[in-house]
Amino acid sequence: MSDTTPILKLRNIKRRFMLGETHIDALNSIDLDIHAGEFLAVWGPSGSGKSTLMNIIGLIDSPTAGTVNFDGQDTHALADDALTEFRSQKLGFVFQNFNLVPVLSALENVMLPLQIQGVAEAEARKRAAAALVDVGLERFVNSLPDKLSGGQRQRVAIARALVVNPKLVIADEPTANLDSENSRMVVDLMREMNRARKVTFVFTTHDPRLLDHVDRKILLRDGNIVSDEVMA
Ligand SMILES: Nc1ncnc2c1ncn2[C@@H]1O[C@H](COP(=O)(O)OP(=O)(O)OP(=O)(O)O)[C@@H](O)[C@H]1O
Ligand SMILES: [Mg+2]
Numbered sequence: 254m255s256d257t258t259p260i261l262k263l264r265n266i267k268r269r270f271m272l273g274e275t276h277i278d279a280l281n282s283i284d285l286d287i288h289a290g291e292f293l294a295v296w297g298p299s300g301s302g303k304s305t306l307m308n309i310i311g312l313i314d315s316p317t318a319g320t321v322n323f324d325g326q327d328t329h330a331l332a333d334d335a336l337t338e339f340r341s342q343k344l345g346f347v348f349q350n351f352n353l354v355p356v357l358s359a360l361e362n363v364m365l366p367l368q369i370q371g372v373a374e375a376e377a378r379k380r381a382a383a384a385l386v387d388v389g390l391e392r393f394v395n396s397l398p399d400k401l402s403g404g405q406r407q408r409v410a411i412a413r414a415l416v417v418n419p420k421l422v423i424a425d426e427p428t429a430n431l432d433s434e435n436s437r438m439v440v441d442l443m444r445e446m447n448r449a450r451k452v453t454f455v456f457t458t459h460d461p462r463l464l465d466h467v468d469r470k471i472l473l474r475d476g477n478i479v480s481d482e483v484m485a
Pocket of ligand 2: 305
């Protein structure tokens, strides 16, 4: 379920990559609203623009044209420092290769975004431990990433994304490096966090088998939204 004010409003987003004399239009005139509480999948073939769109939603990349309004803020108006702070407060990220720091324990990895925000050590430790309990990894707080399975690593990454209480979690192909059982588990975990904690998620996948529990699915093809289905 979603309330009426969108967290994110994209209007007429275009993203062109220049390649010497030529160019690629990765996104063509995308309009998209994401509402609080949604669990939304963006799917489509390789090269359709999913990662480009995620990078723009995540305020990692800027569009060539169009506007990105996040939580009432026109993000184009923010200077670099303000944008970085805005991103660290409002967004959580989950990546296909997990992006955990190999020399840090699960707990320390989850503490990192809090420490970047200046949260005191003891408080960060407490919140990170609670986030790891939420994803079912209480027995692994002291484990280094290479002692964890792929599915467990991705659960650490989800805990790290959620620990800052973000407005929106963005996951670009979070299951690309997982087998089908772990892929299912990761999507189910995100779904559970969405339901229980009202966290808004947008994730991408090539795999149509992972779309059966989503609220809404957007199909991209050649940089265009070709369908936007809201499930009953
Ligand atoms: N930094 C870049 N420079 C040049 N072209 C790029 C760049 N990033 C993406 N592209 C091009 O933009 C198009 C969309 O790429 P994008 O990575 O968004 O697709 P995708 O749907 O995420 O694909 P995949 O499923 O393989 O991850 C592709 O044609 C790609 O080659
Ligand atoms: Mg991609």
